Amino acid sequence: MGRKLLLEHINVPGINTFDVYRSKGGYAAVEKALKTLTPDEVVEEVKKSGLRGRGGAGFPTGMKWSFLAKPEGVARYLVCNADESEPGTFKDRFLMTYLPHLLIEGMIVASFALGAKTSYIYVRGEMMPQIRILEKAIAEAKAKGFLGKNILGTGYDLELYVQPGGGAYICGEETALLESLEGKRGNPRIKPPFPAIAGLYGCPTVVNNVESIAAVVPIINEGGDEYAKLGIGRSTGTKLISAGGNLKNPGVYEIDLGLPAEEFLYSDEYCGGIANGKRLKAVVAGGSSVPILPANLFLKTINNEARLMSYESLAYGGFVSGTMMGSGGFIAYDEDQCIVRNTWNFARFYHHESCGQCSPCREGTGWMEKVLHRLEYGHGKMSDMDLLVDVSKKIEGNTICPLGDAAAWPVASAIRHFRDEFEWHVTDAATAVTRNYGIAHYADPLNTVVA
C-alpha cells in the first residue's frame, strides 16, 4: 500500500470546507513556508524533492521555478493550469472538486516562493462546478487571513483569481493559456521568449499544472528530501492516475511512482483488472496524446522486464516500443475495442481542437481524420496506412506548439503496433463494419530477441 500524500484525507466528510481541512493539518505548509522559510529556500526544497511537472511534459518543477527571471520592479505571476481537457485525464478535476483547499494552499506557497503578488487559476470553461467550488474556497481562505493583504502577519500579500477558459483544448498549452488569460484568442505564442522571461502581460510567469502545485504542500510539510525518498530513480513522489476505460474499478488513484504496471492494472487496491472478465488488448498510458501500446508491450518492456509506472520505465524503448507518462490519463481497452475506431476518435478530437494557426497541424489533423474515418467505415485502401504515417511525420515537430506532436503520435503508434488490424479493415471491409478484430496476438508474450 503506497503512501497517500495528496489524497490522504479524501474520505473525510466536509474536507472541501476550510475548517475541516484546517483541522486535518491543512495550511500547515503555508505557515511553515511563510514564517520559517525564505522564498529561495522553498524553491530549494522543491528542487531537492525532484518533483516533475504533472501536466504531461515532466519537466522538473524546481528547475522551472529557478529559471524565472526576476528583474527589479516588474511583477511576476504564477498561473495554475487547470485547463485539463485531454481525453482520458480527469485527475485535476477530481482534486479541485474534493480538495480545493489543497490547491489553494499550494498556490499560496508557490506564489510566495516565486514572489508573485497576483496569481491565477485558469480553469477550463466546462468545469463550472469546480470554478464555483474554488471561488468559495478562496473566499473562505481570504476570510481566515490566508489570502489578501499581510497573510498571517508576515507582510506577504497575495490575491488569487479564478479565470474560466472558453473550453478549448489548445488553451492548456501554456502560452495559449496566457493569451487567453489576457483576453485574446487562444493561439500559442512562438517561443522564444519563454514565459519565464516574458509571459502574462509580458512579465515573467510560471505556469504549473494543478497537481504539481498541490504536490508542493507535502514537499514543504515533510521536506524535499523526504519526498524524494518516495518513487524510483528520477521519478520521485506520488502521482495521480485517472484510470478509465474497460476497468473493473475506474477512478483516480494516487500511486507511488515506480509501481509495477501489472499491479496497478490488476490489483484490487487499484483498477482491479478488466471489467466483465475480458482480456486487456491495449493501453493508453498517459492521456490521448501519448503512443498507444498493445497489452504485451505495456506490461513488459521490449527487454521482457516488468514495466513500471514511472516516467523512465513508461518511456523505455522510445517511440518504437515505449510510451509516455503524459498527464496520467490511463485508458485500458478490452478485447472488444476497435483500435481503428479509437484512433479515428482521437484524430477527430485533435482536428476539432487544432487552433488553425500553423499549416501542418491545421490541414494535417483534418486530413488524418478523414483518412481514418474512411478506414473505419470500410472504404479504406492498403496505401492509407503509409499515407497516415507520412502525414503524421510531416506534422510532428514542424508546428509551433506540441499539439501537432500530440495529434501525430497516437496515429503513428496505432499503425506501428496494430497494423494488421488496420489492414484487416481494408481486406475485410464488409466484416470490419459489423464486428471487431478482437484481441488477436496483442496480448501474446513477447518474442525476446536472443542476441
Added chain:
Amino acid sequence: MKVTIDGFPIEVEAGTTILNAARLIGGDIVPPAMCYYSKLEGTGGKCRTCLVQVSKGSEKDPRPMPKLVASCRTTVMDGMEVKNITSPEVIEARKGVVEMLLINHPLDCPVCDQAGECHLQDLGYEHGAAKTRYEFDRRTFEKIDIGDKIQLHMTRCILCYRCVFVADQITDHRIHGILNRGDHSEISTYIQKAVDNDFSGNVIDVCPVGALTDKTFRFKNRVWFTKPVEAHRECENPKCCGKVTLWYKGEDVIRVTARKDEYGEAEEFICNTCRFDKKKTSDWIIEGPRKVSHKSVISSNHYDTLKPLPVVKTNPVLKEANKEQFERETRL
C-alpha cells in the same frame, strides 16, 4: 555576429532573424516565406514554409537545435550554422508543408486574379509535388464583399494572418480577424461589416494568394498581359507615400498597387485614394517601366524578353512562326 547559412558566411547585427540574414546573402538559399512580412511587426512563424535546420546553435553552445525552426522568427546567434537547401530534412519538411497548404486550396488558378503573381503558385511550383494525395472534398466558403472595393474569397486563403496585422498596424482600427478554429477558421469581418478605412486596400497587396482581391480589377485582365510602370503623385494623405506601380493595358491604367520588392513585399504602403480612385495617366508622374524579375511570368511579354527564346532560334519551324518577333528585335 557571424552566421553561416548553407556554407555562406555573413556578418549581421544582433537580433537579425535567420531569414533576414539569408535575404542579405540572397539567391537560392533564401527560405520561402508565406506569412512573414518584414514591414509588419509580429508576423511569421505560422506557415512553416521557412523551416530550417540549425546544425550548430552558436559559438558558445554548439549543440544543434532539436527541431527544425521557423527562420523568420529565430534570431541568429554568433557562430550559428544553418542548413536550408543543403539539409534533406528541411527539403522533406518543406514539401510536407507545401502539400498541407495545397490540400484545401481550390487550385482555381485559371480563374484567379492572383495567378501570375501568387506566392503559393511559385511555392508549389518550386517545392511541391506534381500530384496530390488528398482525395476528399476541399473546404469551401462563400465569397464575401468586405467594402465595395475588396472581395474576400476565403476558399483560397492560407491563413497567413498578414491582413490581420495590416489592419492592426496600418489602419486606424481593425474590424476583421479570425473566426472559428482549426481548418474551419476563417478571416472575416464581424457579421460582414464593411472594411472601410483609408489604408484598408493594403490587405490586397499583402495577401500572398488570391483570397483578397481588388474588385476594381477583378477579371479585367491577366497580370501577365499588363505592363507595370512606376509612378508617383503628391498624395494629400500624410501617411501615404504616393509611390506606386501602375498596371497598364494599352492606354488604360487598370490597376494600381504598391511597389513590391523581390520577395513580393510592398516597399511602402499606399492609401485607398491612390489605389482605387486615381486611374488616369494624368493623375500620375510616370517614372518608367517597373523592373520585373525575369523569373516572373509577368515579364514574359515585354521589356527584357522581347528577344525570342534561344530554343526558337535553333528550330526553323518556330523561327518561321515567330517571324514578327524577330523583325521587331532587329528594328529595336
